[in-house]
Structure formats: C-alpha cells, structure tokens
Amino acid sequence: MTDLGTIGAEVMEWLFAPLSLPLGLVSSWAEVGGFVTGVASVALAARASIWNWPVGIANCLFWLALFLVNGLYADSALQAVYIALGVYGTWHWLRGGPQRANDLPIGRTPPRTALAVVGASVAAIVLGTWLLATRTNSTVPFLDVETTVVSLAAVYLLARKHIENWPVWIIGVNVPYIALYLGKGLALTAILQLVFIALSIVGWARWRRELRASDPAVPAGGAPVPVAGEAA
Numbered sequence: 001m002t003d004l005g006t007i008g009a010e011v012m013e014w015l016f017a018p019l020s021l022p023l024g025l026v027s028s029w030a031e032v033g034g035f036v037t038g039v040a041s042v043a044l045a046a047r048a049s050i051w052n053w054p055v056g057i058a059n060c061l062f063w064l065a066l067f068l069v070n071g072l073y074a075d076s077a078l079q080a081v082y083i084a085l086g087v088y089g090t091w092h093w094l095r096g097g098p099q100r101a102n103d104l105p106i107g108r109t110p111p112r113t114a115l116a117v118v119g120a121s122v123a124a125i126v127l128g129t130w131l132l133a134t135r136t137n138s139t140v141p142f143l144d145v146e147t148t149v150v151s152l153a154a155v156y157l158l159a160r161k162h163i164e165n166w167p168v169w170i171i172g173v174n175v176p177y178i179a180l181y182l183g184k185g186l187a188l189t190a191i192l193q194l195v196f197i198a199l200s201i202v203g204w205a206r207w208r209r210e211l212r213a214s215d216p217a218v219p220a221g222g223a224p225v226p227v228a229g230e231a232a
Helices: 004-015 030-046 054-069 073-095 111-135 141-158 164-183 186-212
Strands: none
Touching: 004 030, 030 054, 030 186, 054 073, 073 141, 111 141, 141 186, 164 186
16 A cells, blocks of 8 residues: 555655746746636636635645745645635625525625724734744744735635725735745745736726626725615
C-alpha cells in the first residue's frame, strides 16, 4: 500500500517546485493555481454567478498551502474561514431571497450592519496586530492582519450580496496586498491584485446597474441613498 505521507510530500514538492514564467518571473504551481482560480472566482462574482463560491473554495486551498510555506499565518488562517464563508455564501445566495429561493437580490449595506462591520474590523486589526507582533515571527504583522480582517468583512458583504463589498475589496484588500506580496517575493500574486482591481471595478459597475434597475432609491450615479429605518 502506498504511504499517504509519501504521496502528500510528493504533491507538495510538485506544487512548490520552481516554475519559470514569461518576463523572467519565477513562481510555482501553487501560485499559478491560486492565480487562475482567483481570477475565475472574482469574474464569476462580478457576474453575480453562484459558481464564484465553489471556485473560490478551490482558490482557498491553493492559497492555504502557499501562505503557510511563506509564513503568512493570518492569511493562512483566513483561508479556512473563507471556506466556511464559501459554504455560507452558497447557501445564502440559494436560499436567502424573499421567497427562500434562488433570487437573492443585490442590495445595499444597512447602516447598522456597516457600523458593526467597521467596529469589529478595527478591534480585530488592533488585537491581531499586537498578537502577531508579540507572539510570532511575522515580519509584516499590521499588513498581514489588516488584509485578513478586511478580507473577511468584504467576503461577508459579498455573501450578503451587498454592493459595498466591491470598494472594500479594492481599497482595503487589493491595494495593501500588492505591497505585502511584493515584500514577500510573490510577484505573480501581487500582479493578480491588479487583475482583481480591474475585475472588481467591472463587477461594481455591473452590480450598480442591476441595483439601479431594481431599486428606484439608487440615483443615476449609482451612489446608495440611505433608507430610513433600514436594518440588518
């Protein structure tokens, strides 16, 4: 019988073997797999396709392996949470509509939900940065924690199909990730963030058009108008 540990070691060796790419970039199959599934997942989300969730779970598995090897501990833990949120997002998009059917509409983040998300995020960033700075050998505690926490906030908003998830991804996640990954020598993953930003802009515009078509409270410019008494 083949030893499972040997198979696992061989798979990991293949995933992280040096891989030469155009423009002189050096990567690995793990990073390439994360790149491809990441682009596919965001592109599907931009189209409001429920398939963004299972593809996103596959993406998490690639990133989990990649981040563990590179010592990005908060990012590694984030992937496990992402998988759980991927299951939740799939269920909520399927069953979270008004009739508990596959009709969850694109919406806006209620003010109370926004305040809760911001407050929890700030607290988590402060605590997480202190823990990584004092209890681990992380070389980038703030960036690692900030991108992790804001990513969780963004994926929660995406799971609820709130349009504000797009600017949160762009400003709070993709931009700081570029600096983080360049510092870790993950050039391909840093470039991926530029692709994500472009796809997110497209997705934001697409969702804004759909929201404007279904919600008269959204003006032509697409900026959400607060609705009195709106709750989470």
